[in-house]
Amino acid sequence: GENVEQHPSTLSVQEGDSAVIKCTYSDSASNYFPWYKQELGKRPQLIIDIRSNVGEKKDQRIAVTLNKTAKHFSLHITETQPEDSAVYFCAAGSNYQLIWGAGTKLIIKP
């Protein structure tokens, strides 16, 4: 079946440094790629999304890039802060199907 692979499973960065999380997808029909953040014990919340007609999207310190040819997309967080510590999920969607990655635990070291 269709799947989304997410790497790394855990990422530890120094506060102020950048963090990059990568996802690859298998369904070439996928055209919607959201990223959700889940803080410990909380519900997932959308932080940014991108559609297949766009190669890059930015929102302050967060950016997402999409390479449809290679079927991968990435989340970039610059100037990381303690409040960025969370689990981040990518997903790839087409028609009525949204497939989720397994998540990346981001740890911000002081």
Place this chain on the structure above:
Amino acid sequence: NAGVTQTPKFRVLKTGQSMTLLCAQDMNHEYMYWYRQDPGMGLRLIHYSVGEGTTAKGEVPDGYNVSRLKKQNFLLGLESAAPSQTSVYFCASSYGTSILETQYFGPGTRLLVL
């Protein structure tokens, strides 16, 4: 606006017991979803609904049933609970005519099946 709410927050069941999880949203969203979240496996879609009176199977529907009798409510039923159904269950809803829209999640229900 309460957003998406779930009842109960936590439940312990014995193998073979049944229960119903309730999801309610006050945002007039058309689409509603039930997910389960297990460590290291992300979110997996159980069932979803694209409108009142309609439901469809997701990625892992076995052992679960759903109903959407009212637009604002989406019920998830476990007819005969099994330990493999121990998980955190999230409900979500989205506005619009496509699954490719922002999903708003409830706070989750922790279910332990002994």
